[in-house]
Amino acid sequence: MYPNQQPPQGYPQQGGPYPPAGQPQQPWGQPAYGQAPGYPAPGYPPGQQGKMNGFAVASFIFGLIGGCGLSLIFGLVALGQIRSRGQRGRGLAIAGMLLTLVWVAVGAIGVFYIRAHEPSRDASGSVTTGGTQQVTDLHVGDCVDGIQEAVRVTDVKVLPCTEPHDGEVISTFNLPGTWVSSTDAETQADTKCTDNIEKALANSPALDDLRIFYYYPANKKQFDLDSSVSCLVKNDNGSKLTAKVPR
Numbered sequence: 220m221y222p223n224q225q226p227p228q229g230y231p232q233q234g235g236p237y238p239p240a241g242q243p244q245q246p247w248g249q250p251a252y253g254q255a256p257g258y259p260a261p262g263y264p265p266g267q268q269g270k271m272n273g274f275a276v277a278s279f280i281f282g283l284i285g286g287c288g289l290s291l292i293f294g295l296v297a298l299g300q301i302r303s304r305g306q307r308g309r310g311l312a313i314a315g316m317l318l319t320l321v322w323v324a325v326g327a328i329g330v331f332y333i334r335a336h337e338p339s340r341d342a343s344g345s346v347t348t349g350g351t352q353q354v355t356d357l358h359v360g361d362c363v364d365g366i367q368e369a370v371r372v373t374d375v376k377v378l379p380c381t382e383p384h385d386g387e388v389i390s391t392f393n394l395p396g397t398w399v400s401s402t403d404a405e406t407q408a409d410t411k412c413t414d415n416i417e418k419a420l421a422n423s424p425a426l427d428d429l430r431i432f433y434y435y436p437a438n439k440k441q442f443d444l445d446s447s448v449s450c451l452v453k454n455d456n457g458s459k460l461t462a463k464v465p466r
Contacts, residue, residue, distance in 0.1 A: 272297045275308030275315070282318030290315045338377045349378040354434040355445040361388045362460070366453060371437055380463045386432055386453035387464050390415035394446040398439040408435035412450035420452070423465050430455040 274297035281290035297312035338350035344358055352361070353374045362380040378384050392415070394407055412433045420426045429452040436442040452464060 270304075270306050272301050272304075272306040272308035272312070274300060275306075275312040278315030279311040279318075280315075282315035282322075285322050287319040287322050290319045294319075346377050346379050349376065349382070351375070352377045354449060355447050357388050357391065357434070357449045359388055359391055360463070362386070362463070363388065363451060366432060366451070368432070372434070375434075381461070383459035383461055385459065386451040387460060388449050388451050389419050389464070390450040392448055392450075394436065394442065394448060398442045401437050404435055404437070404442065408433045408448045408450075412448065415450055416452060420464065420466065425465055428455055429453065429464065 274293045278290050278294035278297055281287075281293060294312040294316040297308060300306060301309050301312070338346045338352055339348035341347050344360070346361060351374050354372060357363070357375070357377070360380075361377050362382075362384040363386050364376045364378050364382075364384040366375070366385040380387065390412065392411060394404060398404070409431075412431055416431055417426075420429070423429075432451045432453050434449040434451075436444075436446055436448075454460060
């Protein structure tokens with residue numbers, strides 16, 4: 220370069236904007252060295268950025284345990300807060316709401332399955348096509364198959380009474396008062412069923428050949444859900460009944 224001669228246009232002068240040799244050039248649009256990018260984020264409340272959102276965690280937990288309503292509500296609240304505060308947990312909130320949909324789908328399938336396997340009844344309530352019935356929904360006059368003693372069951376097979384079956388429901392009632400114990404519930408069921416069946420079948424020629432059997436709530440949880448008792452009779456010799464018990 221000649222003395223006192225200006226550098227050609229477009230070239231930087233000595234000591235220009237280039238960084239000193241050996242140092243990386245700062246990319247365009249990036250913050251200056253030493254400044255943390257994105258902090259504080261504009262528009263986010265101070266101290267909230269990057270924290271895990273509590274509602275997102277709650278949504279996921281309730282989604283796992285089947286708290287569908289709470290999971291959905293907490294998930295929606297979490298997404299709103301995460302968007303406005305720059306918090307973490309969006310994936311958990313979405314997962315919680317998706318689990319809610321899974322629980323709803325499983326419940327719908329379960330209801331459909333139960334309905335599809337329930338017995339068909341005519342206008343009088345008599346069973347015309349066999350199916351599975353919850354023991355708490357048995358009707359007087361239902362004929363039941365597959366009776367097992369000393370086994371806790373939630374549902375039984377109900378058949379038309381013209382088909383071979385184990386027993387017939389003669390009476391139903393609800394245990395009164397509050398739960399005391401399984402022994403007390405069994406005693407009440409036995410006493411009341413014996414009385415009701417002896418009255419209902421007092422003139423039946425088959426009474427002496429029959430044996431009393433009953434379904435009752437065996438614990439407080441069952442009692443609180445449904446305190447109903449179903450009183451049945453079956454052949455004392457263990458053979459199948461083939462018709463309604465004569466009155």
